[in-house]
Amino acid sequence: MSVPLYQAKAELFRTLGHPVRIRVLELLQDGPKPVRDLLAAIEVEASNLSQQLAVLRRAGMVTSHRDGPLVVYALSTPDVADLLAAGRRILGAVLTDRDALLDELRAGAATAPAPAPAPAEGDRDRAGRGR
Template sequence: MFQEVQQFKADFFKALAHPLRIRILEVLSEGDKTVNEIQTLLGSEGSAVSQQLAILRGKNVVYGTKDGTSVIYSLRDPLIKELLQVARQIFDNHLVNAISMLESMKQN
């Protein structure tokens, strides 16, 4: 059981390991969107967005619901929004530490 959980975590983080996929998840954290809406918000071409959405769907991170000729994408788990917020906080902490180190180096 422990190995299955570790493998799930590894696969999950692999699914997040692309800047465009992260940005797509950030957009979907704000609410459900169609591919066209995601493209417009990201300023990215459709094939790139569709390709990354397919990866996220394949890893069960997002899902699509057919609505006429469109597919509306949603986060599979609302906790993904919190995960992205925590990742941002970790980034900010690293940035603060780097700035503090640079400032202390200037003073010496």
């Protein structure tokens, strides 16, 4: 029985939900790389990298082949690089919007009237309001 498309998409995005996996995919955008090069660039334990590569392989996002004693990984399709580029654009837009909102809040704080000081203790009427 096949899964609904939205569920398959959710699984795809869960696969991308680990920083080591994202970094591997980023590095592979420049072309196939042996595991030793990935390991040197990412600086994680070999067993951790191996686990993350296995997840990416099972998800179909990378392929691997042997080249003599080396195991070389590559993106399974250029669409993976396109997905990473889209993520970068989205992140840039979101962060820009947040920066703009933060600037607006800061500018508003500088121009907003100061709150009225609370009335002094002797300046209250019987209802507790300032005169």
